[in-house]
Amino acid sequence: MTSAAVIALLSAFVLATGCKQEPATSVTPEVVVYTSVDQQIADPLLRDFESRTGIKIRILTDTEATKSAGLAARLLAEKANPQADVFWGNEVFHTINLARNGVLTAYESPEAAAIPAQYKDAAHLWAGTCLRARVIAVADGGSTPAVAGIEDLKNPALKDRICLARPTAGTTGGQVSAIYALWGNDKADAFFRALHANGAKMLGGNAVVAEQVGQGQMLAGLTDNDDIAAAERAGGKVKGVLPDQGEAGIGTLTIPCTVGLVAGRPGSDRAKKLVDHLLGDAVEAKLIEAKFGQYSVRASGAQAVKTIDVPYARIADNMAWAPTRAAAILEGRTP
Known part of the structure; x- marks a missing residue:
């Protein structure tokens, strides 16, 4: 099954159930943004652009359960009659597949010049900033067994007290796809x-x-650094462990937020200004300050983290099947 087929299946659900906000029509002098960046983080940054430029912004966000996958499905379903001007994603894998399917159009933002090549498309269909990191949420305090890598989650001392998000939506799908790319099907299936x-x-x-680990209902789980920060702010007793570091470790997955210009929309000059804004180092710094992201792409060589050695494009290839395969195994079914 191709990545387009997977997104198309999701689109049927998205369009049937509807969304919380209606996008602007093509004649409205606004920039319509679809974003899977958390609304409480995205909204002030978009409103700042609005107040400084006078360009009105209409925002459509996604739910936690369908993060990134839901909006990607909608964008593909709307390809013949696009309703968004800009896609601001909280990950890169669905963005890559949207670019491959002709949903995004080329724009070489001047703000992308300082972004390293691994964090932007060679044909200028998207660019990324603000790396989030996949971490292991561990209950802070008590007698939780030591967890230093993802394979430590197999420890019988954690039995029935470990968790992860369903991998068919969000960054968990990217991590699952990376594991299959790195280890191959047999070893990944066994894991x-x-x-x-x-x-x-x-x-x-x-x-x-992160919430369930912070509340003590679970002892450990796979999540993102920003979810750890949110759980801590809510009073959760949880810490994030960067997994598989050190010389022998496979590293963890770091994931940029991505920005792309949607193909086939009028008013692209306004949208390009927003793309420039979102790719700028000031927005990246604010995302990191808010603990949504953890590292700057512009200073990637100075990151204190070992990353998994799999290209983003290879991970995106696996998004069509690996998350579904992993979910079937985790449910006790054969893939």
């Missing part, structure tokens, strides 16, 4: 079977993983 045997639970999103 997910071991998690199933150890009672791993799939939850409704990365935020729920």
